Amino acid sequence: MESLTLLKVGGKIVEEPDSLVRFLDDFAKIDGQKVLVHGGGRSATKMAERLGVETQMVNGRRITSAEMLQVVTMVYGGLVNKNVVVQLQSRGVDALGLTGADMNYMLADKRKNAEIDYGFVGDVKKVDGEKLKSLICQNIVPVLAPLTHDGQGNLLNTNADTIAGEAAKALAKLYDVTLVFCFEKKGVLRDENDDDSVIPTINKQDFDRYVESGVIQGGMIPKLQNAFNALEAGVKQVIITKADEINKNSGTTIIL
Amino acid sequence: MESLTLLKVGGKIVEEPDSLVRFLDDFAKIDGQKVLVHGGGRSATKMAERLGVETQMVNGRRITSAEMLQVVTMVYGGLVNKNVVVQLQSRGVDALGLTGADMNYMLADKRKNAEIDYGFVGDVKKVDGEKLKSLICQNIVPVLAPLTHDGQGNLLNTNADTIAGEAAKALAKLYDVTLVFCFEKKGVLRDENDDDSVIPTINKQDFDRYVESGVIQGGMIPKLQNAFNALEAGVKQVIITKADEINKNSGTTIIL
Numbered sequence: 001m002e003s004l005t006l007l008k009v010g011g012k013i014v015e016e017p018d019s020l021v022r023f024l025d026d027f028a029k030i031d032g033q034k035v036l037v038h039g040g041g042r043s044a045t046k047m048a049e050r051l052g053v054e055t056q057m058v059n060g061r062r063i064t065s066a067e068m069l070q071v072v073t074m075v076y077g078g079l080v081n082k083n084v085v086v087q088l089q090s091r092g093v094d095a096l097g098l099t100g101a102d103m104n105y106m107l108a109d110k111r112k113n114a115e116i117d118y119g120f121v122g123d124v125k126k127v128d129g130e131k132l133k134s135l136i137c138q139n140i141v142p143v144l145a146p147l148t149h150d151g152q153g154n155l156l157n158t159n160a161d162t163i164a165g166e167a168a169k170a171l172a173k174l175y176d177v178t179l180v181f182c183f184e185k186k187g188v189l190r191d192e193n194d195d196d197s198v199i200p201t202i203n204k205q206d207f208d209r210y211v212e213s214g215v216i217q218g219g220m221i222p223k224l225q226n227a228f229n230a231l232e233a234g235v236k237q238v239i240i241t242k243a244d245e246i247n248k249n250s251g252t253t254i255i256l
Numbered sequence: 257m258e259s260l261t262l263l264k265v266g267g268k269i270v271e272e273p274d275s276l277v278r279f280l281d282d283f284a285k286i287d288g289q290k291v292l293v294h295g296g297g298r299s300a301t302k303m304a305e306r307l308g309v310e311t312q313m314v315n316g317r318r319i320t321s322a323e324m325l326q327v328v329t330m331v332y333g334g335l336v337n338k339n340v341v342v343q344l345q346s347r348g349v350d351a352l353g354l355t356g357a358d359m360n361y362m363l364a365d366k367r368k369n370a371e372i373d374y375g376f377v378g379d380v381k382k383v384d385g386e387k388l389k390s391l392i393c394q395n396i397v398p399v400l401a402p403l404t405h406d407g408q409g410n411l412l413n414t415n416a417d418t419i420a421g422e423a424a425k426a427l428a429k430l431y432d433v434t435l436v437f438c439f440e441k442k443g444v445l446r447d448e449n450d451d452d453s454v455i456p457t458i459n460k461q462d463f464d465r466y467v468e469s470g471v472i473q474g475g476m477i478p479k480l481q482n483a484f485n486a487l488e489a490g491v492k493q494v495i496i497t498k499a500d501e502i503n504k505n506s507g508t509t510i511i512l
Contacts, residue, residue, distance in 0.1 A: 047330075051306055070335060074303075077353075078334020079326060082403070082411060086357040090409035096358045097333075101342040103352050103396060138390060140359060147338070153346035155338060 003236075004136070004175035005030055008164035010039030012184050013243040014080060023182075023243045024084070028091040030247065033136050033175065035167065036088075036095075037144040039160040040080040044072050047079075060219055064119040064157040072157050073147065081145040088141065095141045100148030101155060105131045106166065108148035108156050122148040122156025124163075129170035165226035172234035179230055179238045181223060186242040187252035188224070190215060201253050204228055227254040259492075260392070260431035261286055264420035266295030268440050269499040270336060279438075279499045280340070284347040286503065289392050289431065291423060292344075292351075293400040295416040296336035300328050303335075316475055320375040320413040328413050329403065337401040344397065351397045356404030357411060361387045362422065364404035364412045378404040378412025380419075385426035421482035428490035435486055435494045437479060442498040443508035444480070446471060457509050460484055483510040 007027065013019045027036060041062065045055050048071045056063040064072065081097040088095035100106030100122075108122030135142055144167060146160035161181065168179040187198035202210070207224055210216040216224065227238040231254065241251025263283065269275045283292060297318065301311050304327045312319040320328065337353040344351035356362030356378075364378030391398055400423060402416035417437065424435040443454035458466070463480055466472040472480065483494040487510065497507025 073338050074330035074334040076334070077338045078330040078332070082329050082333045082355055082357060085355070086405045086411050087409045089357050089360050089405060090407060094360055096354075098352075099338055099341070101338060101345050101351070104345050104350055134394060149342045149345060151346060153343045155342050 001174070001176045002033060003178065004033040004035065004171060005178050005180060006035045006037065006164060006168045006171065007180040007182060007246065008037040008039075008160060009182050009243060010041075010160050012042065013182070014038045014040060014084065015043045019243065020084075020087070024087050024091060026244065026246050028088065028093050035132065035136070035142045035144065035171070036084065037146070037160055037164040037167065038076075038080055038084055039146055040072075040076045043080060044068075044075045047071050047075050058116055058118070060222075061118060061121065061159070062157060063117070064121050066120065069120040069155060069157060073155055076145040076147055077155075081143060085143050088143070093141050094139055095143045096135060097143045097145060099145050099155065100158070100163075103131045104128065104149075104151070106148045106163070107151050108158060110150055110154070110156060120154060120156050122150065122158040124148060124158065124166040127166050127170035129167075129174050132167065132171060133174050159222070161223050161226050165230045168230045168235045169233040172230075172236070177235045179227070179235050180246060181227070181238070181240045182243045182246055182251075183240075184243065186245065186250065187240050188216065188220060198250070199252050201255060203255050224254065228256070231256050257430070257432045258289060259434065260289045260291065260427060261434050261436060262291045262293065262420060262424045262427060263436040263438060263502065264293040264295075264416060265438050265499060266297075266416050268298065269438070270294045270296060270340065271299045275499065276340075276343070279502075280343050280347060282500065282502050284344065284349050291388065291392070291398045291400065291427070292340065293402070293416055293420040293423065294332075294336055294340055295402060296328075296332045299336060300331040303327050303331050314372055314374070316478075317374060317377065317415070318413060319373070320377050322376065325376040325411060325413060329411055332401040332403055333411075337399060341399050344399070349397050350395055351399045352391060353399045353401060355401050355411065356414070356419075359387045360384065360405075360407070362404045362419070363407050364414060366406055366410070366412060376410060376412050378406065378414040380404060380414065380422040383422050383426035385423075385430050388423065388427060389430050415478070417479050417482050421486045424486045424491045425489040428486075428492070433491045435483070435491050436502060437483070437494070437496045438499040438502055438507075439496075440499065442501065442506065443496050444472065444476060454506070455508050457511060459511050480510065484512070487512050
């Protein structure tokens with residue numbers, strides 16, 4: 001099978017012009033077939049504030065009212081996605097922005113939760129890897145926004161890490177997939193105040209131990225759970241690294 | 257050559273939930289290969305107002321400051337485009353939303369005008385009909401937002417009628433194209449206060465005469481100029497009709 005790099009960028013990187021430019025320079029240099037997944041939560045929160053739409057988070061997840069869905073549709077599907085696409089095109093990367101509704105490539109169910117109504121939030125149900133492949137075969141680089149749909153006319157807000165993990169799993173049937181989660185830190189840190197305390201390799205056992213001892217916590221937990229799910233579903237390797245080191249073989253490698 | 261319908265919907269239709277639903281029901285019923293182009297100016301103006309961004313129009317064209325470009329990127333590329341795409345998917349139409357930057361299908365130059373600085377407004381330079389065809393061949397229905405790009409990392413605001421005309425011209429090399437402009441009126445009206453005064457056919461001579469006598473004026477003039485340009489470039493026919501009559505063989509047919 002051919003190899004493919006699926007890279008997820010989130011956090012501050014994609015929302016600050018300077019770091020975005022540096023990141024896209026690096027992303028453009030990655031050889032071979034590739035897919036980019038982006039977040040945009042900070043921009044959504046800022047835009048919601050400007051529009052007087054209240055942001056409510058529960059366990060790091062955004063409660064998505066109908067009004068907030070409009071905000072994230074504008075920000076993720078429009079502002080962030082198109083800004084990334086247009087800048088990749090200027091670097092000779094033939095990018096194409098997609099939500100899950102575009103080409104119907106990622107279907108989700110509206111989250112059902114007895115305790116919390118998350119609103120228009122999607123849990124991924126089906127990913128059409130062949131549709132993505134039909135683009136990739138034409139040397140197109142899909143740029144995936146963190147939005148899915150329910151097939152019934154509703155977009156659904158979906159965590160970008162989840163989008164990356166699910167897309168990687170679907171593509172793992174068609175490619176040797178390396179899934180890269182990159183953000184502002186150099187990798188999974190042993191001490192969150194020490195940027196150089198990167199843990200080079202984490203397996204499932206290590207993970208359970210680190211969570212128990214509190215070394216790994218907060219938003220890193222679902223990120224790593226996604227990574228293990230992806231590996232169990234056939235993804236070749238998962239790397240967590242700093243955005244400006246994606247071409248440097250550094251960061252934390254996750255194995256089963 | 258196979259036939260293809262390229263339909264442009266604008267004005268109130270696409271921005272009001274009820275009329276949008278009716279329109280998409282009708283659009284889904286159009287047989288054969290098709291492309292949809294949408295506007296969204298009213299939504300952009302409303303969103304700009306909510307965000308405190310001033311809207312400035314000159315000759316019906318929006319002056320597009322950097323801030324206004326963000327608004328139209330969000331509204332055209334995100335809110336309106338994805339809303340149309342997700343609702344088409346729920347009707348079994350395999351829609352894919354595109355700006356000119358996506359797949360680099362439509363390049364433009366930033367408008368140069370000695371008298372007025374239009375800001376980030378694009379004049380179309382190059383349309384890649386083959387890229388659109390590669391999608392259409394897979395039974396995908398491209399949904400085109402009124403945004404182009406300059407190949408240097410900038411999105412450009414571009415009139416939706418222009419997008420429709422330019423896409424139709426490029427596709428006319430590959431398909432027998434019927435270009436349909438649909439909006440809230442039944443066609444080109446002899447008397448703008450009489451909805452039933454539709455002019456069934458207009459040729460170039462009629463057009464010049466109608467403009468001179470003031471029967472055709474305002475926003476209808478560039479719309480018809482686009483139509484004649486398209487016909488001269490090989491588009492088979494251009495129809496201007498009411499949105500809810502697109503399957504009824506009514507409206508005004510434009511011929512050379």
